[in-house]
Amino acid sequence: MNLILQGLNTDRNAIDSIAALAGAERIAPIHANAWRCEGVQHFAEIKAKVDAECLAAQLDGTFIDGARKLSDFKLVAMDMDSTLITIECIDEIADMQGLKPQVAEITEAAMRGEIEFRESLTRRVALLKGLDASALQRVYDERLKLSPGAEKMLAAVQAAGLKTLLVSGGFTYFTDRMKTRLSLDYTHSNVLEIEDGKLTGRVVGGIVDADEKKNTVERVCAELGISPLQAIVMGDGANDLKMMGISGLSVAFRAKPVVRAQADVALNFVGLDGVLTLFA
Structure with a gap:
């Protein structure tokens, strides 16, 4: 070792x-x-x-x-909020509604594993009802920043031939833009319902919770013809634990204690590119 x-x-x-x-x-x-x-x-x-x-x-x-070598792996799967990016998008959307403290409190409890994710998302999205959909673009333009080392890490794994998956309990508005911006192979997240230019306070279709994140990693691995043990999976919250648990290498990035305790790798200080150093 x-x-x-x-x-x-x-x-x-x-x-x-x-x-x-x-x-x-x-x-x-x-x-x-x-x-x-x-x-x-x-x-x-x-x-x-x-x-x-x-x-x-x-x-x-x-x-x-x-x-162990980076070439042992074929897929990097990442959570988005507070992992690939520095913010929790839903908290920043709520700030446009003057409700950030209330929403952030629910977010934190869910990430610590104190509230079931599906319930927490439903409660948080309901608080956004009536908000003008233009707030989403403002969050993207003004507040969304990549985590330290994210671009370096992605460039290296993509150059090594690994596929990339962004699977998030957040929203397609942001994962779609991340996919284009960072040339990611796969994304999966929740769809916010918008009617007449305003958020309805509901999500369209199924919710991407812990089980769906795990299922997504398994589905992409099956499509690629690989085992989940050939995936590196990164996350920060309790809803990431199931998909991290089936991976060949789980990475807790600036994560909650419950996640750090169960991960193979905990990066508390360096950036996401610290993953690369493990194989140097």
């Missing part, structure tokens, strides 16, 4: 200390702020100590089989 340590700024003393804690045989630099600790011990007790030390040093630490 290797232990990959990376951060926005790294202190070599902290690297050496954590590597020693993991019983590393060698330490090799990957780039200025990333190190590969080779031949480490991987036991639950050691991992818990390493995780605590990494958090204190603002480092992301990942135990990974040294033989």
